[in-house]
Amino acid sequence: MSSIYLGDGVGKACERVSISNQTGYTWLNQWNKYGYEGLIPHFNGGRPSKLTKEQLEQLKEKLKSKGDWMTSEVRALIKKEFDITYSNRQVSRILRSFKMHYAKPHPHDYRRPENAKEILEDSLKKAVNEIHEKCVIGFLDQAAPQTTDNKQRFWSFDKPKITKNTTKYRANTFGFYPINGKEVVEFMARSTARYVCEFLRIISEKNNGKHILLILDNARAHIAKRTESFAKSIGITMVFLPAYSPDLNSIEQIWKSIRRKISQTFIKSQWSFRETIRATFHHLAKKSSFAQGWLNKFQPILSN
Known part of the structure:
Protein backbone atom coordinates (compact mmCIF):
# COMPACT_ATOMS: atom_id res chain seq x y z
CA MET A 1 0.00 0.00 0.00
CA ILE A 40 -4.88 -8.37 9.06
CA PRO A 41 -5.14 -12.14 8.37
CA HIS A 42 -7.61 -14.20 10.41
CA PHE A 43 -6.57 -17.83 10.92
CA ASN A 44 -9.40 -20.18 11.87
CA GLY A 45 -7.39 -23.37 12.39
CA GLY A 46 -8.59 -25.08 9.24
CA ARG A 47 -11.84 -25.51 7.42
CA PRO A 48 -14.77 -25.71 9.85
CA SER A 49 -16.76 -28.92 10.09
CA LYS A 50 -20.02 -28.97 8.18
CA LEU A 51 -21.64 -30.68 11.15
CA THR A 52 -21.78 -28.71 14.39
CA LYS A 53 -20.75 -30.25 17.70
CA GLU A 54 -24.41 -30.72 18.58
CA GLN A 55 -25.11 -32.42 15.25
CA LEU A 56 -22.09 -34.70 15.68
CA GLU A 57 -23.44 -35.79 19.07
CA GLN A 58 -26.85 -36.43 17.52
CA LEU A 59 -25.22 -38.50 14.78
CA LYS A 60 -23.24 -40.51 17.33
CA GLU A 61 -26.41 -41.39 19.25
CA LYS A 62 -28.22 -42.43 16.07
CA LEU A 63 -25.31 -44.69 15.11
CA LYS A 64 -25.45 -46.39 18.52
CA SER A 65 -29.05 -47.39 17.83
CA LYS A 66 -27.86 -49.98 15.28
CA GLY A 67 -25.02 -52.46 15.60
CA ASP A 68 -23.16 -52.29 12.29
CA TRP A 69 -23.04 -49.64 9.57
CA MET A 70 -21.60 -49.47 6.08
CA THR A 71 -19.93 -46.17 5.12
CA SER A 72 -22.55 -45.60 2.42
CA GLU A 73 -25.32 -46.03 5.00
CA VAL A 74 -23.78 -43.39 7.26
CA ARG A 75 -23.43 -41.00 4.31
CA ALA A 76 -27.11 -41.49 3.51
CA LEU A 77 -28.05 -40.96 7.17
CA ILE A 78 -26.13 -37.66 7.34
CA LYS A 79 -27.79 -36.48 4.13
CA LYS A 80 -31.24 -37.46 5.37
CA GLU A 81 -30.97 -36.05 8.90
CA PHE A 82 -28.82 -32.96 8.33
CA ASP A 83 -28.99 -32.35 4.56
CA ILE A 84 -25.18 -32.37 4.38
CA THR A 85 -23.11 -34.30 1.84
CA TYR A 86 -19.77 -35.87 2.78
CA SER A 87 -17.37 -38.07 0.83
CA ASN A 88 -16.66 -41.62 2.04
CA ARG A 89 -13.27 -40.45 3.26
CA GLN A 90 -14.79 -37.63 5.32
CA VAL A 91 -17.35 -40.00 6.81
CA SER A 92 -14.56 -42.43 7.77
CA ARG A 93 -12.72 -39.64 9.60
CA ILE A 94 -15.85 -38.75 11.56
CA LEU A 95 -16.47 -42.38 12.53
CA ARG A 96 -12.86 -42.82 13.67
CA SER A 97 -13.23 -39.69 15.82
CA PHE A 98 -16.15 -41.51 17.48
CA LYS A 99 -13.73 -44.40 18.29
CA MET A 100 -15.76 -46.76 16.09
CA HIS A 101 -14.10 -49.93 14.76
CA TYR A 102 -13.79 -50.74 11.05
CA ALA A 103 -13.49 -54.50 10.58
CA LYS A 104 -15.10 -57.53 9.04
CA PRO A 105 -17.88 -58.77 11.35
CA HIS A 106 -17.29 -62.14 12.96
CA PRO A 107 -19.99 -64.46 11.55
CA HIS A 108 -22.40 -66.13 13.95
CA ASP A 109 -24.73 -68.84 12.68
CA TYR A 110 -28.37 -67.90 13.13
CA ARG A 111 -28.94 -71.32 14.67
CA ARG A 112 -26.43 -70.63 17.46
CA PRO A 113 -28.18 -70.44 20.86
CA GLU A 114 -28.25 -66.94 22.32
CA ASN A 115 -27.14 -68.38 25.64
CA ALA A 116 -24.32 -70.51 24.18
CA LYS A 117 -21.82 -69.22 26.75
CA GLU A 118 -24.14 -70.13 29.64
CA ILE A 119 -24.78 -73.59 28.18
CA LEU A 120 -21.03 -74.27 28.02
CA GLU A 121 -20.58 -72.93 31.56
CA ASP A 122 -23.12 -75.43 32.87
CA SER A 123 -21.49 -78.31 30.98
CA LEU A 124 -18.05 -77.37 32.29
CA LYS A 125 -19.30 -77.11 35.88
CA LYS A 126 -20.82 -80.57 35.67
CA ALA A 127 -17.65 -82.08 34.18
CA VAL A 128 -15.31 -80.38 36.66
CA ASN A 129 -17.40 -81.59 39.62
CA GLU A 130 -17.02 -85.18 38.41
CA ILE A 131 -13.22 -84.98 38.08
CA HIS A 132 -11.36 -85.46 41.37
CA GLU A 133 -7.79 -85.21 40.15
CA LYS A 134 -5.52 -82.82 38.33
CA CYS A 135 -6.22 -83.08 34.61
CA VAL A 136 -5.14 -81.84 31.19
CA ILE A 137 -7.57 -79.41 29.56
CA GLY A 138 -7.69 -79.00 25.80
CA PHE A 139 -9.65 -78.57 22.59
CA LEU A 140 -10.18 -81.08 19.79
CA ASP A 141 -11.25 -80.39 16.24
CA GLN A 142 -10.84 -81.60 12.67
CA ALA A 143 -9.99 -79.48 9.64
CA ALA A 144 -9.20 -80.11 5.99
CA PRO A 145 -6.64 -77.52 4.83
CA GLN A 146 -5.94 -77.45 1.11
CA THR A 147 -3.48 -75.73 -1.19
CA THR A 148 -6.23 -73.74 -2.90
CA ASP A 149 -6.80 -71.73 0.30
CA ASN A 150 -5.83 -68.10 -0.21
CA LYS A 151 -6.06 -66.19 3.06
CA GLN A 152 -3.14 -63.77 2.69
CA ARG A 153 -3.40 -60.18 1.42
CA PHE A 154 -0.40 -58.25 0.08
CA TRP A 155 0.46 -54.61 -0.55
CA SER A 156 1.54 -54.10 -4.17
CA PHE A 157 1.82 -51.35 -6.81
CA ASP A 158 0.59 -53.82 -9.41
CA LYS A 159 -1.82 -56.73 -9.18
CA PRO A 160 -0.18 -59.08 -6.65
CA LYS A 161 1.11 -62.40 -7.97
CA ILE A 162 2.48 -65.45 -6.23
CA THR A 163 4.21 -68.46 -7.81
CA LYS A 164 2.52 -71.64 -6.60
CA ASN A 165 2.27 -75.31 -7.39
CA THR A 166 -1.34 -75.42 -8.57
CA THR A 167 -1.63 -79.15 -7.92
CA LYS A 168 -4.41 -79.50 -5.36
CA TYR A 169 -3.46 -81.13 -2.07
CA ARG A 170 -5.85 -81.72 0.82
CA ALA A 171 -5.23 -83.19 4.26
CA ASN A 172 -7.86 -84.44 6.71
CA THR A 173 -6.28 -83.22 9.93
CA PHE A 174 -7.08 -83.93 13.59
CA GLY A 175 -5.73 -81.50 16.16
CA PHE A 176 -5.56 -81.30 19.95
CA TYR A 177 -4.75 -77.88 21.44
CA PRO A 178 -4.09 -78.14 25.19
CA ILE A 179 -4.09 -75.40 27.78
CA ASN A 180 -1.72 -77.35 30.04
CA GLY A 181 -0.62 -80.48 28.21
CA LYS A 182 1.05 -81.86 25.08
CA GLU A 183 -0.35 -80.82 21.69
CA VAL A 184 -1.13 -83.49 19.09
CA VAL A 185 -1.74 -83.35 15.35
CA GLU A 186 -2.38 -86.35 13.08
CA PHE A 187 -3.64 -87.02 9.56
CA MET A 188 -6.52 -89.45 9.28
CA ALA A 189 -8.11 -91.12 6.26
CA ARG A 190 -11.61 -90.26 7.42
CA SER A 191 -13.46 -88.50 10.24
CA THR A 192 -15.56 -91.42 11.45
CA ALA A 193 -15.90 -92.60 15.06
CA ARG A 194 -13.21 -95.22 14.45
CA TYR A 195 -10.61 -92.57 13.58
CA VAL A 196 -11.76 -90.23 16.35
CA CYS A 197 -11.18 -93.04 18.86
CA GLU A 198 -7.73 -93.67 17.41
CA PHE A 199 -6.89 -89.99 17.82
CA LEU A 200 -8.17 -89.99 21.41
CA ARG A 201 -5.83 -92.91 22.13
CA ILE A 202 -2.86 -90.93 20.74
CA ILE A 203 -3.80 -87.86 22.81
CA SER A 204 -3.92 -90.00 25.96
CA GLU A 205 -0.53 -91.58 25.21
CA LYS A 206 1.15 -88.25 24.44
CA ASN A 207 -0.13 -86.90 27.76
CA ASN A 208 1.08 -89.92 29.80
CA GLY A 209 -2.38 -91.29 30.50
CA LYS A 210 -3.46 -88.28 32.57
CA HIS A 211 -7.15 -87.54 32.90
CA ILE A 212 -8.19 -85.17 30.10
CA LEU A 213 -11.04 -82.66 30.01
CA LEU A 214 -11.71 -82.43 26.28
CA ILE A 215 -13.75 -79.63 24.71
CA LEU A 216 -15.11 -80.41 21.24
CA ASP A 217 -18.08 -79.81 18.97
CA ASN A 218 -21.03 -82.17 18.66
CA ALA A 219 -20.12 -83.69 15.29
CA ARG A 220 -21.73 -87.07 14.66
CA ALA A 221 -18.46 -88.97 15.12
CA HIS A 222 -17.84 -87.17 18.43
CA ILE A 223 -21.19 -87.98 20.03
CA ALA A 224 -21.30 -91.57 18.77
CA LYS A 225 -21.74 -94.16 21.54
CA ARG A 226 -18.54 -95.86 20.42
CA THR A 227 -16.57 -92.62 20.87
CA GLU A 228 -18.09 -91.73 24.24
CA SER A 229 -17.55 -95.24 25.59
CA PHE A 230 -13.92 -95.37 24.45
CA ALA A 231 -13.17 -91.88 25.78
CA LYS A 232 -14.53 -92.82 29.20
CA SER A 233 -12.49 -96.03 29.25
CA ILE A 234 -9.19 -94.16 28.83
CA GLY A 235 -9.95 -91.30 31.22
CA ILE A 236 -11.18 -88.61 28.84
CA THR A 237 -14.17 -86.49 29.90
CA MET A 238 -15.78 -84.90 26.87
CA VAL A 239 -17.55 -81.53 27.08
CA PHE A 240 -19.56 -80.77 23.98
CA LEU A 241 -19.90 -77.21 22.72
CA PRO A 242 -23.36 -75.77 22.05
CA ALA A 243 -24.46 -76.28 18.45
CA TYR A 244 -23.06 -73.88 15.84
CA SER A 245 -20.63 -72.25 18.30
CA PRO A 246 -17.14 -72.62 16.78
CA ASP A 247 -16.14 -69.31 18.40
CA LEU A 248 -16.06 -71.17 21.74
CA ASN A 249 -13.43 -73.61 20.43
CA SER A 250 -9.99 -71.99 20.70
CA ILE A 251 -8.38 -74.35 18.18
CA GLU A 252 -10.35 -72.67 15.38
CA GLN A 253 -7.89 -69.76 15.36
CA ILE A 254 -5.00 -72.16 14.88
CA TRP A 255 -6.63 -73.67 11.79
CA LYS A 256 -7.14 -70.16 10.44
CA SER A 257 -3.45 -69.34 10.96
CA ILE A 258 -2.40 -72.61 9.29
CA ARG A 259 -4.47 -71.81 6.20
CA ARG A 260 -2.79 -68.41 6.04
CA LYS A 261 0.63 -70.05 6.29
CA ILE A 262 -0.24 -72.46 3.46
CA SER A 263 -1.25 -69.57 1.20
CA GLN A 264 2.21 -68.01 1.74
CA THR A 265 4.18 -71.20 1.10
CA PHE A 266 5.32 -72.89 -2.09
CA ILE A 267 4.12 -76.48 -1.68
CA LYS A 268 6.17 -79.00 -3.68
CA SER A 269 4.41 -82.24 -2.78
CA GLN A 270 1.81 -83.93 -0.59
CA TRP A 271 4.57 -84.70 1.91
CA SER A 272 5.74 -81.07 2.14
CA PHE A 273 2.11 -79.98 2.43
CA ARG A 274 1.54 -82.21 5.45
CA GLU A 275 4.84 -81.22 7.02
CA THR A 276 3.92 -77.54 6.68
CA ILE A 277 0.66 -78.23 8.52
CA ARG A 278 2.36 -80.39 11.17
CA ALA A 279 5.19 -77.95 11.89
CA THR A 280 2.91 -74.92 11.95
CA PHE A 281 0.43 -76.63 14.27
CA HIS A 282 3.13 -77.66 16.76
CA HIS A 283 4.58 -74.14 16.71
CA LEU A 284 1.23 -72.40 17.24
CA ALA A 285 -0.27 -74.89 19.70
CA LYS A 286 2.55 -74.17 22.16
CA LYS A 287 1.20 -70.62 22.51
CA SER A 288 -1.41 -69.97 25.18
CA SER A 289 -2.57 -66.76 23.48
CA PHE A 290 -5.10 -68.60 21.29
CA ALA A 291 -6.98 -69.69 24.41
CA GLN A 292 -6.62 -66.46 26.37
CA GLY A 293 -10.03 -65.07 25.47
CA TRP A 294 -11.66 -68.41 26.31
CA LEU A 295 -9.85 -68.56 29.66
CA ASN A 296 -10.97 -65.04 30.52
CA LYS A 297 -14.55 -66.30 30.26
CA PHE A 298 -14.28 -69.75 31.81
CA GLN A 299 -11.20 -69.80 34.10
CA PRO A 300 -13.27 -69.29 37.28
CA ILE A 301 -15.12 -72.55 36.60
CA LEU A 302 -11.91 -74.50 36.00
CA SER A 303 -10.33 -73.13 39.17
CA ASN A 304 -13.09 -74.42 41.45
Whole structure:
Protein backbone atom coordinates (compact mmCIF):
# COMPACT_ATOMS: atom_id res chain seq x y z
CA MET A 1 0.00 0.00 0.00
CA SER A 2 2.96 2.27 0.65
CA SER A 3 4.11 1.80 -2.97
CA ILE A 4 0.69 2.79 -4.30
CA TYR A 5 0.66 5.92 -2.14
CA LEU A 6 4.11 6.76 -3.56
CA GLY A 7 2.67 6.66 -7.08
CA ASP A 8 3.15 3.08 -8.25
CA GLY A 9 0.35 1.33 -10.09
CA VAL A 10 -1.06 -1.90 -8.71
CA GLY A 11 1.01 -4.02 -11.10
CA LYS A 12 4.28 -2.32 -10.18
CA ALA A 13 3.51 -2.45 -6.45
CA CYS A 14 2.75 -6.18 -6.71
CA GLU A 15 6.01 -6.77 -8.54
CA ARG A 16 7.95 -5.04 -5.74
CA VAL A 17 6.61 -7.41 -3.06
CA SER A 18 6.42 -10.52 -5.29
CA ILE A 19 2.69 -11.17 -5.18
CA SER A 20 0.18 -11.75 -7.97
CA ASN A 21 -1.91 -8.91 -9.39
CA GLN A 22 -5.04 -10.70 -8.19
CA THR A 23 -3.77 -10.66 -4.59
CA GLY A 24 -2.79 -7.01 -4.97
CA TYR A 25 -6.29 -5.97 -6.07
CA THR A 26 -7.81 -8.04 -3.23
CA TRP A 27 -5.64 -6.22 -0.71
CA LEU A 28 -6.49 -2.86 -2.25
CA ASN A 29 -10.22 -3.56 -2.01
CA GLN A 30 -9.84 -4.65 1.61
CA TRP A 31 -7.89 -1.44 2.36
CA ASN A 32 -10.51 0.74 0.74
CA LYS A 33 -13.36 -0.97 2.63
CA TYR A 34 -11.86 -1.56 6.07
CA GLY A 35 -8.54 0.30 6.22
CA TYR A 36 -5.60 -1.30 8.01
CA GLU A 37 -7.87 -3.84 9.80
CA GLY A 38 -8.86 -5.26 6.43
CA LEU A 39 -5.29 -6.44 5.79
CA ILE A 40 -4.88 -8.37 9.06
CA PRO A 41 -5.14 -12.14 8.37
CA HIS A 42 -7.61 -14.20 10.41
CA PHE A 43 -6.57 -17.83 10.92
CA ASN A 44 -9.40 -20.18 11.87
CA GLY A 45 -7.39 -23.37 12.39
CA GLY A 46 -8.59 -25.08 9.24
CA ARG A 47 -11.84 -25.51 7.42
CA PRO A 48 -14.77 -25.71 9.85
CA SER A 49 -16.76 -28.92 10.09
CA LYS A 50 -20.02 -28.97 8.18
CA LEU A 51 -21.64 -30.68 11.15
CA THR A 52 -21.78 -28.71 14.39
CA LYS A 53 -20.75 -30.25 17.70
CA GLU A 54 -24.41 -30.72 18.58
CA GLN A 55 -25.11 -32.42 15.25
CA LEU A 56 -22.09 -34.70 15.68
CA GLU A 57 -23.44 -35.79 19.07
CA GLN A 58 -26.85 -36.43 17.52
CA LEU A 59 -25.22 -38.50 14.78
CA LYS A 60 -23.24 -40.51 17.33
CA GLU A 61 -26.41 -41.39 19.25
CA LYS A 62 -28.22 -42.43 16.07
CA LEU A 63 -25.31 -44.69 15.11
CA LYS A 64 -25.45 -46.39 18.52
CA SER A 65 -29.05 -47.39 17.83
CA LYS A 66 -27.86 -49.98 15.28
CA GLY A 67 -25.02 -52.46 15.60
CA ASP A 68 -23.16 -52.29 12.29
CA TRP A 69 -23.04 -49.64 9.57
CA MET A 70 -21.60 -49.47 6.08
CA THR A 71 -19.93 -46.17 5.12
CA SER A 72 -22.55 -45.60 2.42
CA GLU A 73 -25.32 -46.03 5.00
CA VAL A 74 -23.78 -43.39 7.26
CA ARG A 75 -23.43 -41.00 4.31
CA ALA A 76 -27.11 -41.49 3.51
CA LEU A 77 -28.05 -40.96 7.17
CA ILE A 78 -26.13 -37.66 7.34
CA LYS A 79 -27.79 -36.48 4.13
CA LYS A 80 -31.24 -37.46 5.37
CA GLU A 81 -30.97 -36.05 8.90
CA PHE A 82 -28.82 -32.96 8.33
CA ASP A 83 -28.99 -32.35 4.56
CA ILE A 84 -25.18 -32.37 4.38
CA THR A 85 -23.11 -34.30 1.84
CA TYR A 86 -19.77 -35.87 2.78
CA SER A 87 -17.37 -38.07 0.83
CA ASN A 88 -16.66 -41.62 2.04
CA ARG A 89 -13.27 -40.45 3.26
CA GLN A 90 -14.79 -37.63 5.32
CA VAL A 91 -17.35 -40.00 6.81
CA SER A 92 -14.56 -42.43 7.77
CA ARG A 93 -12.72 -39.64 9.60
CA ILE A 94 -15.85 -38.75 11.56
CA LEU A 95 -16.47 -42.38 12.53
CA ARG A 96 -12.86 -42.82 13.67
CA SER A 97 -13.23 -39.69 15.82
CA PHE A 98 -16.15 -41.51 17.48
CA LYS A 99 -13.73 -44.40 18.29
CA MET A 100 -15.76 -46.76 16.09
CA HIS A 101 -14.10 -49.93 14.76
CA TYR A 102 -13.79 -50.74 11.05
CA ALA A 103 -13.49 -54.50 10.58
CA LYS A 104 -15.10 -57.53 9.04
CA PRO A 105 -17.88 -58.77 11.35
CA HIS A 106 -17.29 -62.14 12.96
CA PRO A 107 -19.99 -64.46 11.55
CA HIS A 108 -22.40 -66.13 13.95
CA ASP A 109 -24.73 -68.84 12.68
CA TYR A 110 -28.37 -67.90 13.13
CA ARG A 111 -28.94 -71.32 14.67
CA ARG A 112 -26.43 -70.63 17.46
CA PRO A 113 -28.18 -70.44 20.86
CA GLU A 114 -28.25 -66.94 22.32
CA ASN A 115 -27.14 -68.38 25.64
CA ALA A 116 -24.32 -70.51 24.18
CA LYS A 117 -21.82 -69.22 26.75
CA GLU A 118 -24.14 -70.13 29.64
CA ILE A 119 -24.78 -73.59 28.18
CA LEU A 120 -21.03 -74.27 28.02
CA GLU A 121 -20.58 -72.93 31.56
CA ASP A 122 -23.12 -75.43 32.87
CA SER A 123 -21.49 -78.31 30.98
CA LEU A 124 -18.05 -77.37 32.29
CA LYS A 125 -19.30 -77.11 35.88
CA LYS A 126 -20.82 -80.57 35.67
CA ALA A 127 -17.65 -82.08 34.18
CA VAL A 128 -15.31 -80.38 36.66
CA ASN A 129 -17.40 -81.59 39.62
CA GLU A 130 -17.02 -85.18 38.41
CA ILE A 131 -13.22 -84.98 38.08
CA HIS A 132 -11.36 -85.46 41.37
CA GLU A 133 -7.79 -85.21 40.15
CA LYS A 134 -5.52 -82.82 38.33
CA CYS A 135 -6.22 -83.08 34.61
CA VAL A 136 -5.14 -81.84 31.19
CA ILE A 137 -7.57 -79.41 29.56
CA GLY A 138 -7.69 -79.00 25.80
CA PHE A 139 -9.65 -78.57 22.59
CA LEU A 140 -10.18 -81.08 19.79
CA ASP A 141 -11.25 -80.39 16.24
CA GLN A 142 -10.84 -81.60 12.67
CA ALA A 143 -9.99 -79.48 9.64
CA ALA A 144 -9.20 -80.11 5.99
CA PRO A 145 -6.64 -77.52 4.83
CA GLN A 146 -5.94 -77.45 1.11
CA THR A 147 -3.48 -75.73 -1.19
CA THR A 148 -6.23 -73.74 -2.90
CA ASP A 149 -6.80 -71.73 0.30
CA ASN A 150 -5.83 -68.10 -0.21
CA LYS A 151 -6.06 -66.19 3.06
CA GLN A 152 -3.14 -63.77 2.69
CA ARG A 153 -3.40 -60.18 1.42
CA PHE A 154 -0.40 -58.25 0.08
CA TRP A 155 0.46 -54.61 -0.55
CA SER A 156 1.54 -54.10 -4.17
CA PHE A 157 1.82 -51.35 -6.81
CA ASP A 158 0.59 -53.82 -9.41
CA LYS A 159 -1.82 -56.73 -9.18
CA PRO A 160 -0.18 -59.08 -6.65
CA LYS A 161 1.11 -62.40 -7.97
CA ILE A 162 2.48 -65.45 -6.23
CA THR A 163 4.21 -68.46 -7.81
CA LYS A 164 2.52 -71.64 -6.60
CA ASN A 165 2.27 -75.31 -7.39
CA THR A 166 -1.34 -75.42 -8.57
CA THR A 167 -1.63 -79.15 -7.92
CA LYS A 168 -4.41 -79.50 -5.36
CA TYR A 169 -3.46 -81.13 -2.07
CA ARG A 170 -5.85 -81.72 0.82
CA ALA A 171 -5.23 -83.19 4.26
CA ASN A 172 -7.86 -84.44 6.71
CA THR A 173 -6.28 -83.22 9.93
CA PHE A 174 -7.08 -83.93 13.59
CA GLY A 175 -5.73 -81.50 16.16
CA PHE A 176 -5.56 -81.30 19.95
CA TYR A 177 -4.75 -77.88 21.44
CA PRO A 178 -4.09 -78.14 25.19
CA ILE A 179 -4.09 -75.40 27.78
CA ASN A 180 -1.72 -77.35 30.04
CA GLY A 181 -0.62 -80.48 28.21
CA LYS A 182 1.05 -81.86 25.08
CA GLU A 183 -0.35 -80.82 21.69
CA VAL A 184 -1.13 -83.49 19.09
CA VAL A 185 -1.74 -83.35 15.35
CA GLU A 186 -2.38 -86.35 13.08
CA PHE A 187 -3.64 -87.02 9.56
CA MET A 188 -6.52 -89.45 9.28
CA ALA A 189 -8.11 -91.12 6.26
CA ARG A 190 -11.61 -90.26 7.42
CA SER A 191 -13.46 -88.50 10.24
CA THR A 192 -15.56 -91.42 11.45
CA ALA A 193 -15.90 -92.60 15.06
CA ARG A 194 -13.21 -95.22 14.45
CA TYR A 195 -10.61 -92.57 13.58
CA VAL A 196 -11.76 -90.23 16.35
CA CYS A 197 -11.18 -93.04 18.86
CA GLU A 198 -7.73 -93.67 17.41
CA PHE A 199 -6.89 -89.99 17.82
CA LEU A 200 -8.17 -89.99 21.41
CA ARG A 201 -5.83 -92.91 22.13
CA ILE A 202 -2.86 -90.93 20.74
CA ILE A 203 -3.80 -87.86 22.81
CA SER A 204 -3.92 -90.00 25.96
CA GLU A 205 -0.53 -91.58 25.21
CA LYS A 206 1.15 -88.25 24.44
CA ASN A 207 -0.13 -86.90 27.76
CA ASN A 208 1.08 -89.92 29.80
CA GLY A 209 -2.38 -91.29 30.50
CA LYS A 210 -3.46 -88.28 32.57
CA HIS A 211 -7.15 -87.54 32.90
CA ILE A 212 -8.19 -85.17 30.10
CA LEU A 213 -11.04 -82.66 30.01
CA LEU A 214 -11.71 -82.43 26.28
CA ILE A 215 -13.75 -79.63 24.71
CA LEU A 216 -15.11 -80.41 21.24
CA ASP A 217 -18.08 -79.81 18.97
CA ASN A 218 -21.03 -82.17 18.66
CA ALA A 219 -20.12 -83.69 15.29
CA ARG A 220 -21.73 -87.07 14.66
CA ALA A 221 -18.46 -88.97 15.12
CA HIS A 222 -17.84 -87.17 18.43
CA ILE A 223 -21.19 -87.98 20.03
CA ALA A 224 -21.30 -91.57 18.77
CA LYS A 225 -21.74 -94.16 21.54
CA ARG A 226 -18.54 -95.86 20.42
CA THR A 227 -16.57 -92.62 20.87
CA GLU A 228 -18.09 -91.73 24.24
CA SER A 229 -17.55 -95.24 25.59
CA PHE A 230 -13.92 -95.37 24.45
CA ALA A 231 -13.17 -91.88 25.78
CA LYS A 232 -14.53 -92.82 29.20
CA SER A 233 -12.49 -96.03 29.25
CA ILE A 234 -9.19 -94.16 28.83
CA GLY A 235 -9.95 -91.30 31.22
CA ILE A 236 -11.18 -88.61 28.84
CA THR A 237 -14.17 -86.49 29.90
CA MET A 238 -15.78 -84.90 26.87
CA VAL A 239 -17.55 -81.53 27.08
CA PHE A 240 -19.56 -80.77 23.98
CA LEU A 241 -19.90 -77.21 22.72
CA PRO A 242 -23.36 -75.77 22.05
CA ALA A 243 -24.46 -76.28 18.45
CA TYR A 244 -23.06 -73.88 15.84
CA SER A 245 -20.63 -72.25 18.30
CA PRO A 246 -17.14 -72.62 16.78
CA ASP A 247 -16.14 -69.31 18.40
CA LEU A 248 -16.06 -71.17 21.74
CA ASN A 249 -13.43 -73.61 20.43
CA SER A 250 -9.99 -71.99 20.70
CA ILE A 251 -8.38 -74.35 18.18
CA GLU A 252 -10.35 -72.67 15.38
CA GLN A 253 -7.89 -69.76 15.36
CA ILE A 254 -5.00 -72.16 14.88
CA TRP A 255 -6.63 -73.67 11.79
CA LYS A 256 -7.14 -70.16 10.44
CA SER A 257 -3.45 -69.34 10.96
CA ILE A 258 -2.40 -72.61 9.29
CA ARG A 259 -4.47 -71.81 6.20
CA ARG A 260 -2.79 -68.41 6.04
CA LYS A 261 0.63 -70.05 6.29
CA ILE A 262 -0.24 -72.46 3.46
CA SER A 263 -1.25 -69.57 1.20
CA GLN A 264 2.21 -68.01 1.74
CA THR A 265 4.18 -71.20 1.10
CA PHE A 266 5.32 -72.89 -2.09
CA ILE A 267 4.12 -76.48 -1.68
CA LYS A 268 6.17 -79.00 -3.68
CA SER A 269 4.41 -82.24 -2.78
CA GLN A 270 1.81 -83.93 -0.59
CA TRP A 271 4.57 -84.70 1.91
CA SER A 272 5.74 -81.07 2.14
CA PHE A 273 2.11 -79.98 2.43
CA ARG A 274 1.54 -82.21 5.45
CA GLU A 275 4.84 -81.22 7.02
CA THR A 276 3.92 -77.54 6.68
CA ILE A 277 0.66 -78.23 8.52
CA ARG A 278 2.36 -80.39 11.17
CA ALA A 279 5.19 -77.95 11.89
CA THR A 280 2.91 -74.92 11.95
CA PHE A 281 0.43 -76.63 14.27
CA HIS A 282 3.13 -77.66 16.76
CA HIS A 283 4.58 -74.14 16.71
CA LEU A 284 1.23 -72.40 17.24
CA ALA A 285 -0.27 -74.89 19.70
CA LYS A 286 2.55 -74.17 22.16
CA LYS A 287 1.20 -70.62 22.51
CA SER A 288 -1.41 -69.97 25.18
CA SER A 289 -2.57 -66.76 23.48
CA PHE A 290 -5.10 -68.60 21.29
CA ALA A 291 -6.98 -69.69 24.41
CA GLN A 292 -6.62 -66.46 26.37
CA GLY A 293 -10.03 -65.07 25.47
CA TRP A 294 -11.66 -68.41 26.31
CA LEU A 295 -9.85 -68.56 29.66
CA ASN A 296 -10.97 -65.04 30.52
CA LYS A 297 -14.55 -66.30 30.26
CA PHE A 298 -14.28 -69.75 31.81
CA GLN A 299 -11.20 -69.80 34.10
CA PRO A 300 -13.27 -69.29 37.28
CA ILE A 301 -15.12 -72.55 36.60
CA LEU A 302 -11.91 -74.50 36.00
CA SER A 303 -10.33 -73.13 39.17
CA ASN A 304 -13.09 -74.42 41.45
